[in-house]
Amino acid sequence: MATREELRKLYKDLRPDVPLEPGSEFYEPIYTEHPELGLEDPVSRMATLVEFDGIESVRLFSGFRGSGKTTELKRLKRDLEADGYVVLYADALDYVNAVEPIDIAELLLALAGAFGEAVEREFGKDIHRESIWDRTLRFLRTDVAATEVALKAEVGVPGALKVGADLKFALRAASSFKLKLQQLLASRLRELKEDVDAFFEEGVKAIRASRGRDVRIVFIFDSLEQLRGTLQNEQAVIQSVERVFASHFDTLRFPYIHTVYTVPPWLKFVLPNTVQITLLSTVHLWNNDEARSHCKPAWDAFRSAVRRRFGDAGAAVLFGDDHAQQIDRLIGCCGGHFRDLLRLLQDTVVRATSSLAGDPAARVTEAINAARRDFLPVAVEDARWLARIGEHRETLLPDTDAETVNRLTRFLDCHAVLYFVNGDEWYDTHPLIRQEVADVVAKNPVQRD
Template sequence: MDLQFKRQLKAACRPDEPVQPGDPRHYDFDAPELHLRGRPWRAWLADEIRLSTSPTAQLVTGLRGSGKTTELKQLEKLLTDEGYRVVYADIGAWLSDAAPLTTTDLLLALVLALYPSGTPSGTSGWLRDYAAQVGKFFGSDVALEGGVAGIRAKLTTDETLFQSVAKRLHERDGLREDVFELLERAAAAAFAQGEELVLILDGGEKRATGELFDHGKKALFQNAWFGAFVLQGRDLRPPIHTIYTVPPFMVRRTSELAANFGCELQFLPMVRVLSHAGGLNETGLRAMVAALGRRVPLECFAEPAVPVWLAAHSGGYFRDLMRFMNFMIHAVGDEPAFTREHARYAVEQVRQSYTQGLGLVLEEKRVLQQLHPSKRFPEHEDARERMDSLLQGFKMFRYHNDRDWYDAHPLLWPVLELDDVEDVITWPRAVEIAGPSSGEDPPEGA
């Protein structure tokens, strides 16, 4: 393949790049005729806002690279087209990994999310008034060089300063009331101008999870997340529609979140390329191939079975499909097309990334061996302690048909020495699913 063409392919297949609305690479796995991730995620979030007579607070989660940001950006466009004023903020850029999350961190993020990123004097209407009020809010406790215009720029680019300000605010009496008053004024002023405000706070789930620390300290970090939304949930339900992304491990406390925070935690499942009965889901596989075809022309594959085989090994995790492609782009050299050999090489390379280094410890292996035949997470406490590492390590996936279920990542099936998987992902089966028309994209919207 030509070097310049391979560069284009590599740019189109970045594993962690969210796809923005209008990007031709976007593929809707939740179209009505597919529903490959169960109940449509962004439709639920939008309906909660549309159907409510008061501000809502919602929690969403999913594995990194499963499409959360892409879905939230699509939600932003959907609601904007309906007349809502949607403010999207990546708060992962503000939070620290060195200390457990605090409710004050999130209250500060709520304030900054609405604050204009440019010079407040360049704004007008309710937003300009809000900027002035925020200046007074910070001015009473925090001295920042550059005045009001520098507040967001400094706090969103200087993690240490953000934490310092959050610590100062934590000592302030009536902080929750002050923050809620700021947001309530902004919401009322925007509504008076015909705009109902919606805040989307994305990216926080990647920070302050304790993943780099030992078990005891990691538990401290995770308990801080639970404490913020379970014990102090009322402090994070502002008078404005708000959506938070939270870490996947919080799925363990779904019932407590529903009871104490007051909403159902929405988990974005994998694309359903596997069936609950243990075989392959042909509709899901064809959809994954069609989505891949929006990034890599399908004629670049030596035969239609190759992308099907890759999609099956991804387990419906599109990020891993992109990782496969990156290895294949390196391996293809001057050959004109991606072959079975390139596919085998790519799958083995990504498999090794899951099994080498810290790898799959014996306890995790035992849990996954129990999980695979039942598709249900084991209930005993020892297994549940492993749930976080399996989800965070992308070794276990969550799917949805008419119910939620789990399975081990297909790349781990050979390592787990399972009895019923040898004939599931095979080249003859990939050829059968690919069929004569596998290179065609499904109808628009599929």
């Protein structure tokens, strides 16, 4: 039987929510070492696009929850830097509010602020003569007094007003000031764009002065895909992001900069054939045929991923002599997401400290049942849609209204629906809920008039 210390180490090595650094011993190179899967390497694709685009470009990168987006972005950063690029990184959630609608003027300001601070972190504090936040208030010179009053009253800074810091804070707050600022900037969008472009160019000149005039620059603006809204305003948020990328895509291009945005994956559904998105897919543990036949290369990759985490010795400590069989049971229930497999394994580790400690098969069964319960209950209308997706292996999206798209996105984000690409693009339901979906549909037949 495993000791508590051994279990604690296994649990730590299975952390599912920690993005892996490039070169991590835990990273399973499914794109480079498992070519038989037929998966295009998204990092190689993005790096090639940046190279071929010349001196500047706009690229969109995305993935549903648990797809490994941040891990792959870190790999992209490493590979580009190895090729001589200067790669700057910023987290969008430090600059925008994920649960509020966004507009192009606000996003431009956030991007400039994020870029300026990323340059300062990398190259020192004296790159720009003034921050974009102070610069913006100066830019709104006819409205500066009213803006400062609004900031002081609504942001709540006591005493002397620290304008730049307060403006950055206000962009992330759900305040009436933010709405006023959006209105002011929207009316002068062209001027704002010119000023933001000039701000980026100043940063480029400073970088080139430090790294050489021919240096190529990439700016990664991560976490923008987390713009989701709340149950009350999710449709408004979806529509606002759609407007930004449908109407202002070229506005998001900056001089001498390759900009990589991580965007909500549902843009694929609301803007088909409009914007090009490199979208991470799930690994297909089964083939797209009626029987869902076993895909051996995918299973081999997942078994390899488990060995990287704790090896055969650790597997034997946790599962005993039949560790290969028990691990395969968990792989078969993860839906093709490495993160979900890690969660199942972690739950199994925890259950090894309970009354099930001496029965590895029972621990695995309980972990699988607990994972299944996380999906339940399945609403009748959801079950009907999920059943059709499983039958046809397509989304069968009836329209691109915000409400419908958000419903499908929830399926994909919680992994009730899985997105695959191996040659063709296809979808399927999660193996843990197929029987539950079928049972709900059978018990609630569609009433015919």
